[in-house]
Amino acid sequence: MPTNPGDGESSGLASVSHLPWQQIPRFQPGTTNVDEYTQRLRFLRDLWPEDQLHLLAPRAALQVExxxxxxIAxxxxxxxxxxDGIKLLVETLGGSWGKTKDEEKYFYFEQAIYQTNQRVDETNDSxxxxxxxxxEELLTRNVTINEIRAYILLxxxxxxxxxxxxxxVESAGDLKYEQTIKAIRLLGSKFFQELQGRNASTSGTQGRGMERTKVYDIHMNEADETEDVQMAASSGSPEDEPTDLCFYLENQDEDAIYARRTPDAVILVDDDAMPRFGA
Known part of the structure; x- marks a missing residue:
């Protein structure tokens, strides 16, 4: 039994002082990743003592900026x-507290395979x-190479x-490679394109676009296609030349600077195909 009123208050503070208050994340609009913020709060909620859970959401709300x-106000x-206060907080900030296992799996598919690239100023360890x-998130969900292959194909x-x-949706969250192939062939067939084209014309909306009839070599890759596009662009009209000149000016090219200063100069090409400028 406390001897004075201050003893009860101090004992109450001591009972919550051990909680990891400093681990509650801040939320900054436009900067904080909502998915990571939600995941961290869910982890804290699972660690939080049940009898002190009513303190977590109000403290997290004060960390919103x-x-x-x-x-939140x-x-x-x-x-x-x-x-359920922490769930309300997350959903108010635009997060999804109750993601299904399938949603999480496809989220990590996208992050692991397509979105995780090393940035220019990022260390190798990071x-x-x-x-x-x-x-690791994919591995803990027992994702197979068959599912990864189907996801990339789709x-x-x-x-x-x-x-x-x-x-x-029709795969019920369990993509299989063979079924994905059948779906792509069916939905991309001429019958479906014509059907949706008729529906689009009836409703007054735009159809699917050009018909795909070209067959590429199995060894064709994006680099080969890019080279063809660049070759086509190089034979373009002279209207592209100012853009090229601006590029070389930004890189402090001496010939480009000279050409800008003397717009009436004539470009001469010697035997070594090296451009020089003359009046």
Missing amino acids: GVAFQK RLDPAKLRSK YISRHDTFF RNSQLSPEDKKRVI
Whole structure:
């Protein structure tokens, strides 16, 4: 039994002082990744003592900054102090608290395979750490090479976003390579294109676009296609020349600077195909 009123208050503070308050993340609109923010709060919620859970959401709400705090300020404080207060906070900030296993799996597919690239100013250790994190998430979900192959095949196809969603939904979150091939062939068939073209013309919307009839060599890659585009662009009209001149001016090319200073100069080419300028 406390001997004075201050003893009860001090004992109450001591009971919550051990909680990891400093680990509650800040939320900055336009800077904070909502998915990472949600994942961290879910981890804290699982670690938090059940009898102190009503303190977590109010403290996290005070860590929200900028215009996002205006949304939080309109929430009912009583709801924030409930057990589902942290879920309410996340959903108010635009996150998804109750992602399904399939949603999480495809999220990590995208992050691991396509979105994790080393940045110009990033250290090798930082890049490797991010790469390992997302692939470890895939491995813990027992993702097979068959699923990865199916996902890449579907993502890189020219099906519309609606058709890609349809393939994933009809697979019930379990993409299989053989079924994905059948779906792509069916949805990309001439029958479906004509059918959707008629529906588009009836509703007054634009159709699917050009028909695909070209067959490429199996060894063709994006680099080969890029070279063809560059060769075609190099034979373009003289209207592209000012853009090229600006590029060389930005790189402090001496010939480009001279050409800008003497616009009436004539370009001469010697036997070594090296351009020089003369009056």
